[in-house]
Amino acid sequence: MPKPASRYVCQSCGAVAPRWAGQCAACGAWNTIVEEPADSRPGPAGKGGPAAGGRPVAVVGLRGETAAPPRAATGIAELDRVLGGGLVPASAVLVGGDPGIGKSTLLLQAAAALARAGRRVLYISGEEAVEQVRLRAARLGLADAPLGLAAATSLRDIAATLEAEGDATLAVIDSIQTLWLDSLDSAPGTVAQVRACASELIRLAKTRGFALILVGHVTKEGAIAGPRVLEHMVDAVLYFEGDRGHAFRILRGVKNRFGATDEIGVFEMTGQGLIEVANPSALFLAERRGNVSGSAVFAGVEGTRPVLVEIQALVAKAEGGPPRRAVIGWDSGRLALLLAVLEARCGLGLHQHDVYLNVAGGLRVAEPAADLAVAAALVSALADQPTDAGMVFFGEIGLSGEVRMVAQAEARLKEAAKLGFTAACLPKRVATRGRPLAAPEGVALWEIGHLADLVARLAAHRQGRRASPRLAPGAGSG
Structure with missing residues (x-):
């Protein structure tokens, strides 16, 4: 049986190399090139090329009436400030930060606040078991929130769950690097897996109309791990910053299609979770x-x-x-x-x-x-x-x-x-x-x-x- 074709992909920038090398020629990172199976999906069918069978799209002018997108307030003012006023339906948000900085805590608090406001919210964890999330919720005083909780890493199972939830307002995926698609032979967290899983989840969010929040790991340099294209696929990218020696945490927006960039929200980490800081200067x-x-x-x-x-x-x-x-x-x-x-x-x-x-x-x-x-x-x-x-x-x-x-x-x-x-x-x-x-x-x-x-x-x-x-x-x- 012939060996399936493979390619060598940089796990830092997503560049494809003809053979393995110690350093990526595109981004300069060391020891990031991994062998992955080549993408065997068929190209456009038909004898007429890519345009065969297509429909012309409507071309309109710049002038027109466009209403501001509706938003769902999370109940956390500092998070809403960074998002531009709240979560926009059918939008995708990527949240990155160092391990243990408080990403899961913040998103669990926001999800619980939305659920208490009568919204249908799903929190799907790929890193922790349901019991672990429940223990954190109890410690934060959120155990009574009507939040939908699940633990899964298979993209097919998660997609089926999201398809069945017709009235969901928000879905939180913690984290995108833990998901895997069985049609790909590469390991979870690789460029191919992250790109395919994120693309399918964003497609579901756009078609079903719910807001999607993806949690992303960061590298030692502080950038979100995985291909750079992941940041281009989402509507907003937020970084959770802070020093573990300090109680302060900074949520910084570096990309936002629905609000201002470089906006920050300031939080203080306490035993009861993250508390908003209304006057960070003081x-x-x-x-x-x-x-x-x-x-x-x-x-x-x-x-x-x-x-x-x-x-x-x-x-x-x-x-x-x-x-x-x-x-x-x-x-x-x-x-x-x-x-x-x-x-x-x-x-x-x-x-x-x-x-x-x-x-x-x-x-x-x-x-x-x-x-x-x-x-x-x-x-x-x-x-x-x-x-x-x-x-x-x-x-x-x-x-x-x-x-x-x-x-x-x-x-x-x-x-x-x-x-x-x-x-x-x-x-x-x-x-x-x-x-x-x-x-x-x-x-x-x-x-x-x-x-x-x-x-x-x-x-x-x-x-x-x-x-x-x-x-x-x-x-x-x-």
């Missing part, structure tokens, strides 16, 4: 001490929500060997760029110092507007001079040391004023949308055009206390 700044050098408050924006977070820096003399650079919660490449600007444009000798940077609270900051706050924390740590405890910082820094304006300045200032801050350090700007920048009452604006202005101010304060051997007062722009 939570992130709860343990801040304003009289310590190396600390600055960044007024950031995550999606549509302004968030204040503390940036902490520590600068110490390097004792032999190359200086160390350690970053938590920020881009290490961005830190290297900022250190080079401080040294080349402001005359600070940071090449002989170890630099440690941390975003307090476990939040990961990605926007360039954090440059000015990071620079303030670094200069404050180097000069051993605390920044103004009532001041927030935001602004992007260019390679020549100039401080550039960022979006949503007024929203950042309003959030700072709401939390009692009285000053803001920000870039110079003449007007916004044809009108001057409106500062909230009680907030003084310190507008700077170059990073050297910030260095000079902290150096002057330091000079007033005692001479600093590490920070030269009045350093020029170079």
Whole structure:
């Protein structure tokens, strides 16, 4: 009997190789190429090619009346915020996160809340037995919710169950990497299995009209495991972030066809499950001490929500060997760029110092507007001079040391004023949308055009206390 044809597929990106190799040529990942049976499904039938027997589709113009999609509120405000207002019928959502971060807990709470509201909800677990899910529900106080629970990994069984449920509003699959289709010879979690199982489940959701939530594993780099095409197939992709050493959890939307991207929801992990945090700024700044050098408050924006977070820096003399650079919660490449600007444009000798940077609270900051706050924390740590405890910082820094304006300045200032801050350090700007920048009452604006202005101010304060051997007062722009 002839051996069935096979191919070699990268489990990270889905690229197909003619033979096995240690490294994928497409994505560069090592030891991810696995031999899989070739897809033997027949192509388009007929002598006329793919177009034979087809029907022309309707082509319409852009103008027309389109109503907003109806939504089913989950009862968890932070989750609804990230989704754009709730679950859209016939939509598919992919939720990823590290093991033990709280994905199953959050989705079980959301499913139970929907079930209590009178909706038909199915929770299908491929990783845990029914008894294990029931124990978690009892611990969270959800045992009385009329939730449909099942444990299965066969796609055919799950599809038959979903076909029989004609009135389902939501189906949660935990997780997509555990499902398998018997018509494929590859193991569960491989590219072929994940792609085929996800495609069939999404097809059922679109035809039957229920919302589908798929839980996905993540790799050690933090990306959702499996083929990248999985993220393109769904309507929304949410990442559940957080450090196990902190009680805070961040649900971040990176794709959403029905709402804003980069929106975040903040939760606190407790013994009773995940609790919503309505004011994350106050939570992130709860343990801040304003009289310590190396600390600055960044007024950031995550999606549509302004968030204040503390940036902490520590600068110490390097004792032999190359200086160390350690970053938590920020881009290490961005830190290297900022250190080079401080040294080349402001005359600070940071090449002989170890630099440690941390975003307090476990939040990961990605926007360039954090440059000015990071620079303030670094200069404050180097000069051993605390920044103004009532001041927030935001602004992007260019390679020549100039401080550039960022979006949503007024929203950042309003959030700072709401939390009692009285000053803001920000870039110079003449007007916004044809009108001057409106500062909230009680907030003084310190507008700077170059990073050297910030260095000079902290150096002057330091000079007033005692001479600093590490920070030269009045350093020029170079």
